[in-house]
Amino acid sequence: MKPLDFFQYVAFLLIVAVLVVPVGNYLARVFSGETTFLSRILRPAEKALYRLMGVSADQEMDWKSYTYSFLAFSLIGTILLYALLRLQYLLPGGPEAKYLVTPLTPDLSLNTAISFSTTTTWQAYGGETTMRYWTQMLGLAAQNFMAAAGGLAVGFAFLRGFVRQRTSSLGCFWVDLTRALLYVLLPLAFIGSLALVFLGVPQNFMPYVEASTIEGGSQIIAQGPVAALELIKNLGTNGGGFFNVNGAHPYENPTPLTNLIEMLAIAVLPAGFVYTFGKLLDRPRLGWTLLGVMFTLFAAGLLICGTAEQGGIPQVAALGVSGGNMEGKEVRFGIGGSVLTAITTSNGATGSYNSMHDSFTPIGGLVPLINMLLGEIVFGGLGTGLYSMIMIALVGLFLAGLMVGRTPEFVGKTIGPPEVKLILLYSLVGPGTVLLLTALAVTTPGGLAGLTTNSGPHGFSEILYGYASSMANNGQNMAGLSANTPFYNFTMAIAMMAGRFALAIPALALASHLAVQGRRPTTVGTLPTDTLQFGVIVLGTAIIVGALSFLPALAIGPIVEQLKMIGSLR
C-alpha cells in the first residue's frame, strides 16, 4: 500500500470519528421529540403531516403495530413505484425514447420497486438507458428518502427496547418516520445536493446533449437531475446510481472531494447512531466500544483490500504495466479512493461504488463481499445498522455467558431463552437466504445464463456477490452478471425482502421483549459490556459466526480464484 493511501484512510476515519458526537447528539434530540434548531421552521410542517395521516405526536405503538405500520408503508411505496415504472412511457420530457433501450418489463419493474423500497437499490438496469427524469425523481429519489426514513425509524424503535423499562410500547412509526425525514434527511440532503452541484454534479431537465467532439466525432451526453438523487442515495444508505456505473460516472462523482462528501454521507449517520445508543442508555462507553469494533473491522478491510489492489494482477505486471490494478477504476480516485469507497459502501449498506468490483483482484473483491456477508455490522444501513451490530454483540454475550455459566445480561436486561431464540432466528436468515439462493442459481440454467462476462470461480463469485448484496440491502454488484432476467429479478427480490423484513421483524420483537423488562442493577457477576474485553468478544464472534457460515462458499469463489491467479492452479 502506498503511504498516501494510508493517510487518506486515516483522515477519513478521523473525520467520521469527530462527527460521531454532534451527529449522535442531534439524532437523540430528534427522536426524543426535543426542540432542535430546525424546530421553528419544521414544526408546522410536522404538525400538518400528522393531521394528514391522522396520527398524533404522542401516540405510542406496541411492536406489532409498529411492524404493521412499517410493512404497510413499505407495501404502498412498493406498489406506487411499481405502477410508476410500468407507466413511465406515458411521462413527458427528459431523454428521447430512442435512448431508453431497456424496457421496464413486469419482472424488472417488480425487482426495482422492491429494491428501492427496501433501501437495497440493486439495479438490474442502466439508469441512462432505462429511466425518464420523472421516474428518477418521483419514483427513485422519493423512495431513497422514504425507505431510508423508514429504516431509521425502525432502528430507533429497536433502540427504545433497550432504553425503556416496563412498557410494551416502542414509539410511533409515523412520528419517527416524519421526524427522520424532516429533521435529518431533508436538511442534510438539501445542503449536500447544492454542494455537489457546485462541485460539478449536473442538475437539469435538459434532453441528452449531442456534442460534436474535438476530433470531429459525435457524442451523446446523458443529462438529468443528478445531484438531487446523488446525495440522498448515499445519505439514506440506498446506493442506486442515476447512471449505469453509479458513483464512477464523472457526472455523479466528478472529483475526489465529491467522493469524500458522498462517503461521509454514508458513514456519519449510522456511526453517530451508535453514539446515540450509548448516550440514551447513559453508557457512552458502550457506544464507543461498539464503534471501536466497527473502526477496527473497517480499517482491516481497507488494509487488506488496499494491499491486494496495489499488488495488482501478476500476469499484468509481467507485461511491464506498473501501478497496481487499474482495470475498472477511475484516475481521479486511483486505487486509494476506489478502495476507500468499496469498503465504505460495502459496510454502509449503500452500494454506490466508484469502481468496478467485478474487476478487483480476488482478495480485493473478497473484502467487500465479506463485509456484506457479515451483515454490515460496521456502520451498516441507516437505522438498521444498529441492530446488525447489537445482534452480533448479543450472540457474543450469549457465548460468553455459556462459558461462565451465567444468564447473559445486556445493559441490565436479561437475555433469556425467548430472547436468544429471536437472536438466533435473526442470525440464520442471512446465511440461509444467501446460500440457498446461490446454490439454486449455480445449479439451474436460469442462474447460469447470467454468466455472460466471466465464468469459473469468478462467475461463482459474481452470483454469491449478488445475493449477498441483495440480502444485505446493499445493492452493489459485480456488474458482469447479466441480472436483468426473470430468474434473477425474482430471486434477488426475495433476498432483498428477506434482508429488510425478515431481519426487522425479529429485531422489533426482541426490542419489545426487552422493553417489557425492568433494568437490573449491575453486580459483580455482570459481564461488563463497555470494556476492551467485550469489544474483543464481539469482534471474535463476528468473525467466527461469519466464517462458519460462509467459508465453504468463499473457498469456491474468491479463494480458488486467488490460487488460480498466483499460478498454483493451472
Add this chain to the structure above:
Amino acid sequence: MLRQLRPALMSVLAFTIITGLFFPFAITGISQVLFPKQARGSLIEQNGKIIGSELIGQTFAQPGYFHSRPSAAGGGYDAGASSGSNLGPTSSKLIKGIEDDPATKDADESYSGIPQLAVAYRKENNLAADASVPADAVTRSASGLDPEISPENAALQAPRVAAARKLGEDAVRKLVDENTAGRTLGLFGEPRVNVVLLNLALDKAAPDSKPKPAASPAP
C-alpha cells in the same frame, strides 16, 4: 394492519410530493441560478456548438492529441451508455485478449486485452518493447468516460504530441502541467490530467497544427 393503511397511503403520497417533486425542483432552481454552468453539465461551447463536457472523456486517435484511456462504454466514450469492462482478474479476455478468427470472414471477434493495448501504446509513443507502461494507459476505466489520465501517462505521450504539433516538448509539458490537478487537500484522490481540457489548450496554443477531423461527422 388495516388501521395503518390511511397513514401509510397519506405519508407515501405526501412524502413523494415533498421529496420527489418539491425537493428536486428547489435544488434545480437554486443551482441554475447559483451554479448554472455546473448544473448544465459543465458543457463546453465553441463557435455556438457544444463540443463536449469538461467532465466527460472523449475518444482521441490522432497523434497530435493526447489520448484518453481505453473505454468500454458503447463503442468507446459513449456518454449515453456508461460502462466498465467488468472483466475479472483471471479473465483470459482481459489478460490475453482475443484474436480475430480467420474462419469467420465477416465478423471481427478480436478484443484488445491488456497485452495488445500495451503493445499499441508503446508503438504509438515510440517506447522500447519492454518499457514500463502506466496502468491507466492500458486499462478500461470504471465509467468508460474517464476524462483524465495519470501525469506519467501524459509525460510518455508528450514527445509524440510535440512532434506531431511541431511544438517544443517543453511547451507541451507546460500545457500538461497547467491542466494537472493534484490530490484534494494533499490527501484524497490522485494527481490527474484532464485530456479534454489539455487538448483544447493545445488547439489554442498551436491552432495551425490542429489535426484535421478524421472521424466521420455525426450521421
